[in-house]
Amino acid sequence: MSRQHSLLINITAALFIFVVAIPLASAAVIYTWVDDKGVVHYSEQPPKGVNATKIYSEDIEPAKAGYIAPKKREQVQKQSELEKSAAIINATDKEQAKELCESAKHSLSVLKSYNRLTRKNEKTGEMEQMTAEQKTQAINENEQRVKLFCK
Structure with missing residues (x-):
């Protein structure tokens, strides 16, 4: 060696x-x-x-880093006014439910397809451009309507 x-x-x-x-x-x-x-x-x-x-x-085992996230409580979902009225419309007037479904789908398509959208101001009657927040809110509302009426 x-x-x-x-x-x-x-x-x-x-x-x-x-x-x-x-x-x-x-x-x-x-x-x-x-x-x-x-x-x-x-x-x-x-x-x-x-x-x-x-x-x-x-x-001794070292403590784990971070924290334990609280467990989410099971929430009893309360039906919103829109859900209640949607249930009534779906049960009593199928034609109106179909029209509301188509309207919500069309609105959703327009909201997602175009960036610069305008709508009429209810107070002044003038046309104004939608903000990003207004557009997001309108998308959320129409998605909910699609879920409720397009069954």
């Missing part, structure tokens, strides 16, 4: 021992005890005159 090969084996063995020994050297002993008032104490030094329990740090 060459001298270089022997040196390489010795260095590898030393590194292995070093890597294995580091976690053992960093393991700490923690003492825990309960005082007269029932309070739990933790310390690196054992208390005098008290029977303390040894806890080794490598035996």
Whole structure:
């Protein structure tokens, strides 16, 4: 065996021992005890005159990072006025429900196809451009109407 090969084996063995020994050297002993008032104490030094329990740090599982998200409560869904009226219309007047369905589909198609849309202002009677928020709200309303009337 060459001298270089022997040196390489010795260095590898030393590194292995070093890597294995580091976690053992960093393991700490923690003492825990309960005082007269029932309070739990933790310390690196054992208390005098008290029977303390040894806890080794490598035996303690670290706490998970983050937080536990609260569980979503099951909500009893209340029927909105639109849902109530849609149920009545669907039950009594199929033709009107079909017309409302087609109207909602058409409006949804227009809202999704064009960027710059105008509509009549109810107060002034003038035409004005829809804002992004108004367009999003109109899309949501028409999607809900499609769900309710297009069955």
